[in-house]
Amino acid sequence: MDRIEAMRAFVAVVNEGSFTRAADRLETSPQLVSKYVSQLETHLGVRLLNRTTRRLNLTEAGTQYHQRARQVLTDIDDMEHQLGDLQTQAQGLLRISAPVSFAIRHLAPLLSEFQKAHPAVGIDLQLNDRKVDIVEEGFDIALRIGHLKSSSLIAKRLAPVRLVLCASPDYLKQHGTPRRPEELGHHRYLQYSYMDIGPGHPLQKWLQAGGQESEGSMVSNNGDVLVEAAIAGAGIALQPTFIAGNAIREGKLKVILPEYEPQPMALYAVYAHRQLLASKVRGFIDFVDGFFGEAPYWDQF
Structure with missing residues (x-):
């Protein structure tokens, strides 16, 4: 046999x-x-x-x-x-899983430049905020944001991801600007469903309460919706700067309590642990390494 x-x-x-x-x-x-x-x-x-x-x-x-x-x-x-x-040039279909908001806002230029450098590689990009099983679901690479736990997968750190508390100038003018975490209790919280900044942080109590002491709070599993709601004056959001950065730069949102900013998370490229990587995967990892840098453009505000 x-x-x-x-x-x-x-x-x-x-x-x-x-x-x-x-x-x-x-x-x-x-x-x-x-x-x-x-x-x-x-x-x-x-x-x-x-x-x-x-x-x-x-x-x-x-x-x-x-x-x-x-x-x-x-x-x-x-x-x-x-x-x-065949290995002299990366080729084939590269299947990538990526978070929805990050991909919509920031992946198109990267993928366009990657395909210019590797024209024989096709891209199948699937957007999903859940943690996909890249082996079971047939992905070559998953882009993930957070504090990654140890696993059998390989994780390549690509860029820092800052979280900032922000609200519109109109909201702060009407409801006041909090100077300490304890003052957040009666403010409307625009809550991201999967937010976790870890135990012991001064903001954690308010985040866990979900703004329950205040009327008109909002919960969503999409950060873009929450940022737009904050711009419209609906409350205070804790969101990554890759979503909120433009609005902050344009003065539509103001950062509050910057001294209580949570520890930065990171953007990672995650792929299966193999001694021999497919050329398309190796080519993408090499290309994306350093693409955003340690001071990403979305933090320029």
Whole structure:
């Protein structure tokens, strides 16, 4: 049995959902694909697929083996590409997951410049504020913002991300400008659903209360909405400067309590831990490193 070919056959069956479509993908016969999968199951001593006349279902062992086999095949392909002409130029489809507001405001110029430098790379950009599983969901890279916890993934720090308390001049004129965190209690809080600045910070009590002592507070899972609401005079927001920076620069928002600004978070590029990276992933990581710098343009206000 050619174990690599058997592995390719099994992964193709899972990805395509049938032996016939897998055979078409591999340009071989369904009988040979079925033979490869059966030989693989015999070699491993476990059933990988439950077969019925209508559908295929992965067993628990099959699910685990599929994840590892897909990774092994990718590594083999990467290694072969490195040794050949294909690796001299980054190419292929690069799947990226990125936070919604950051991507809309700041990714287009970066991706445009990247594709000028690497014209053979296509981009599939998916915007989502949830933490995606890049391996399970088939992403090459995820851009994430926060204080990252240790994991099996590789995280490349790209830029600092500042959080500032801000409100419109009209709101502050009408309701007063807080000078200490204790004075925030009766102000309207425009709350981002996933905000977490860590325990012990002077602002944490107010953030956890969600402005409940004041009427008219607002909660949203999108920072752009909250910044626009703050500009309109709806209350005080704690938002990253990559969203609020323009409004602050233009005088539509004022930073308050700057001495209580939370510790900066960071923007990271996160990717799977592999000894051999695909050229498209390596090319993107190398390109984005230092693109925004330690003093990003959105902090110029």
